[in-house]
Amino acid sequence: MQIGIDLGGTKIEGIALDDAGTTLARQRVATPRDYAGTIAAIVSLVTGLETATGRRGTIGIGIPGAVVPDTGLVKNANSVWLIGQPLGADLAAQLRREVRLDNDANCFALSEASDGAAAGAEVVFGVIMGTGVGGGLIVRGRALGGRNLIAGEWGHNPLPWPRPDELPGPLCYCGKHGCIESWISGPAVAADHLRVTGQSLATPDIIAAAEAGHMAAQATRVRLIDRAARSLATVINLLDPDVVVLGGGLSNIPGIADDITAQLPAWVFSNDVRTPIVRHRHGDSSGVRGAAWLWPAS
Template structure:
């Protein structure tokens, strides 16, 4: 049995899977705002899953950050109480077994590459388009972290082939201007709509208005699609994945995968683009399922 933990900023979700990916049990609790309480919460969830299933499982944890290989300490975590902490080692002591940790975007990509929308593909790029923009890379069933632990962070490259009215681009929290994240994250799309129209609307409402034919909303949607296609074209030029899987809140925009795929040939350095662009299969469950798959089924 594989146990997956998705350690989010507001909730911790836990799942137990059998060897075929079938769900045995699932639990969810609010995320504590302190490190020791987080250790206790995860340990309690694991114990409850094992009682519910009558089995002992491997444990994988998806975190909103990365783990430094040399020190085992968490870095770059949105949940700041995790930063500088030996989360994997402390969980291993509490649970009396090895625990595997990985970035939550990598877990999303691993889930979709294992038994999701990209199952069977050799190279998969998993895209997160939500509050932020990130991604994960899976090669032959294994996540690619990179030397600096930033593999897949396409959101902090500059928007490719910018038009004159896209320069220098919005300020990004990373300190630069014009990052892809500052153009196509959920908040960025709302900000783009506000700059052009003067209307303050949340991105889901803008996309809903576009579906009803609102001209201004359609224009905002079109700009988002163009910028996303340009950003992903550079991913294809560099990585050349078999499948790109879209995740995050914006992956729910109707026809987004088809619209992006249709624009890629204008930007990719190839006469034909064979990379598939698809929506995720497991939705919000991809992160927790991917954490479970950090341990391959035996």
């Protein structure tokens, strides 16, 4: 049995899967805002899942950040109480077994590569387009972290082939202007609509207005698709993955995968673009399922 834990900013979710990927049990709790409370909550979830199934499982955890191999300490976590903490070692001591940790975007990509929308593909790029823009790279069933633990962080490259009115670009929280994340994340779409139209609308409302035929909202959607296609074209030019899987809130926009696919030939360095852009299969469950798959089925 594989147990996956998705350590989010507002909730911690746990799932128990059998070797075929069938859900045996599932539980969630609110995320404590301190380190000791987070440890206790994860231990409680694992105990609850094992009690519910009557089985002992392997444990994989998706975290908002990365673990530095040399030290075992967490870095780059937006749940700031995790930063600098030996999360894996502390959980292993509490749970009395090895615990595997990885970035939550990697877990999303691993889930979709294992038994999701990209099952069977050798090289999979999993895209997160939500509050932020991130991604994970899976090669032959394994997530690549990279030398600096930032593989897949395509959101902090500059928007490719910028037009004059896109320069220098919005200020990103990382301190640079024009990052992809500052153009095609959920908040970025709302900011773009406000800049162009003067209307302050939440992104779901903009998309709903576009679906209803409102021209200004449709124009915002067109700009989003164009920028997403340019951005993903650079990923395809560099990695040439077998499949690109879209996740995050913006992946639920009707037709977004097909619309991005239609724009790729203008930007990809190939006269025959075969890369499928697909939506996730497991939705909000992908992260926690991918955490479970950090341990292969026996």
